[in-house]
Amino acid sequence: MNTKIMQLIFFAGFLFLVINCTGIYEDGKELASDAESKIAQISVDDLKAKIEKQEEEFFLIDVRQSSDYKKGNIEGSYSITSGVVEFKIANTEFWDEEFIDPPADTSQLILYSSDGAGGALAVESLIKLKYKNVKNLEGGYAAFNPNPQATEAPESEGGCGG
Numbered sequence: 001m002n003t004k005i006m007q008l009i010f011f012a013g014f015l016f017l018v019i020n021c022t023g024i025y026e027d028g029k030e031l032a033s034d035a036e037s038k039i040a041q042i043s044v045d046d047l048k049a050k051i052e053k054q055e056e057e058f059f060l061i062d063v064r065q066s067s068d069y070k071k072g073n074i075e076g077s078y079s080i081t082s083g084v085v086e087f088k089i090a091n092t093e094f095w096d097e098e099f100i101d102p103p104a105d106t107s108q109l110i111l112y113s114s115d116g117a118g119g120a121l122a123v124e125s126l127i128k129l130k131y132k133n134v135k136n137l138e139g140g141y142a143a144f145n146p147n148p149q150a151t152e153a154p155e156s157e158g159g160c161g162g
Contacts, residue, residue: 032117035124042135044143058108064120082118086125105130112137
């Protein structure tokens with residue numbers, strides 16, 4: 001075979017590998033970091049001001065595990081765990097239990113996780129589901145409540161009366 005053809009085949013193979021290696025991540029943190037660079041975020045101070053003013057309607061959604069939500073959460077938030085939020089966000093039965101209508105695709109949604117990473121991934125998923133006004137809380141619940149031990153609910157010891 002002629003060397004120009006070999007070079008062309010080598011170059012085409014190299015180009016194929018480079019193109020197909022985009023979107024491959026080493027771990028979940030790297031995946032979440034990429035998601036954070038593509039989505040809108042809200043700072044803790046801006047969220048606290050929004051909660052205090054109560055001037056505009058928004059849905060505050062905690063995507064942590066329900067056990068974490070029970071230990072402590074941001075007042076007024078709804079617990080919909082990550083990985084399930086994509087299925088429950090438009091589920092009328094879920095929102096009927098909360099006595100409100102499900103959010104429209106234009107509703108303001110603010111999601112938070114423990115440290116912001118899980119929230120970023122959930123926000124990215126909701127954007128793919130055509131929700132237009134979705135934000136992630138920067139730093140998550142840890143940034144909102146940097147001293148969670150002070151507000152955590154006591155753990156039940158179980159058994160009768162416990």
